[in-house]
Amino acid sequence: MTTSIAERARELTGLRRPFVHATVVRAQAPTSAQPGDDAVILDDGSIEGFVGGVCAESSVRAAALGTLRDGATLLLRVLPDGSAEFPEAPGALVVVNPCLSGGAIEIFLRPVLPRPLLGVAGTGTPIGAAVAELAAFLDFEVTAPGERASAVVVAGLGRDEERAIRDALEAGVPFIALIASRTRGAAVLDGMGLTEAERARVHPHAGIDIGARTPKEIALSVLSEIVRNIRQEGAAPGHEAGGGIGREAAGRAASGAAGRAAGGHAAGAAVPRQAVDPVCGMTVVVGADTPHAVVDGVEHWFCCVGCRDRFAAA
Structure with a gap:
């Protein structure tokens, strides 16, 4: 872990707060992330650290919440649109992200859960x-x-x-x-x-x-x-x-109950809402900073402002 993320991980562990440690293990240009970049994703869907641009980050946040539910580690492969898919492999998840600038990235997700x-x-x-x-x-x-x-x-x-x-x-x-x-x-x-x-x-x-x-x-x-x-x-x-x-x-076992940790941090972290971006099809975690638009009284959520603007223009 980088120094700041390691310190944050120790703090979260002391608080008995579930989180996921995400580490970039491979990056193919052009991409903004580099191998060794890392972040923690909390059980409310928020992220601290850096594992790539906003589009890659959206995929990481959604996948991280899944690992908190089942407690299993995961290798996340985020590929640009049109890229040949990796063969399926146990423990790996392939996400095709049309928002990427053309590079590919692999991120290892490790959930850290408090003991019951x-x-x-x-x-x-x-x-x-x-x-x-x-x-x-x-x-x-x-x-x-x-x-x-x-x-x-x-x-x-x-x-x-x-x-x-x-x-x-x-x-x-x-x-x-x-x-x-x-x-x-x-x-x-x-x-x-x-x-x-x-x-x-x-x-x-x-x-x-x-x-x-x-x-x-x-x-x-x-x-x-x-x-x-x-x-x-x-x-x-x-x-x-x-x-x-x-x-x-x-x-x-505990994560399956989503949010109530066997003696975890104070009851509170509600399971974050997720939505599908109507433009690129990505699953995004809905938060205060998630781009969204209301059309004909219906709310839509997006991975980035680019998808939101394209949707609005159409």
Whole structure:
């Protein structure tokens, strides 16, 4: 990374803000970008840095948002109109951009997604300690129960369970795993006066039935259910595109929920709107600086002012 982009990437990582690092790996004249030029694209579609002119940038922004959704790296090949296409290859996306000045450019896109947060109440118990240890191995960020967690495990074994459950519910945690027998788990919830919606978020006697007996086996059972819930049901509160069991993999799971990162930055970054330029056919990210025009009451968005002016003239 260039120095300024590297500093920005560190800042975004510290903020748990999902972003994509884009690096120019090949450029064919005439083009304004050079190999090594780089930028970061945030989850709101904004870009910081330089990877080419406005037309190439539009293609990069649209493709980058796609990588945040699936968590996979991507080689983006932006070719001028009329250029012979590269053969299809796994992990590569070819975009024909009629706005380019004639050169071609290849840009490597790497999504950087925050690790999912897992709250653990009761780390002083053998089961709680085992959950925290295994969760760290699975690439969760283990923390005290609180806001922005993908899940909370309550392993107090009779100590302060009701308070831990209530705190997690008030923090908006979507999946709360209570370590308890079926009988005691039901008794705990029955005595809390939970609403139907609240009770649906609490899983008494948590874990997949694998015949677990030891603390480590119980931890494996519980975390298996949490991983399944994140992957299959997209449970990741406030997660702004993030999270994932095994950085990239969990990123795929969390990003799929688009914008609510398993413990990502404050809930907020809405999924950016995209539109198709009616002149060149490019997909563009709609933002405050995106050229647009209103014709007969219909809004149209463009990759650059050139396409907008041609559309208006026609």
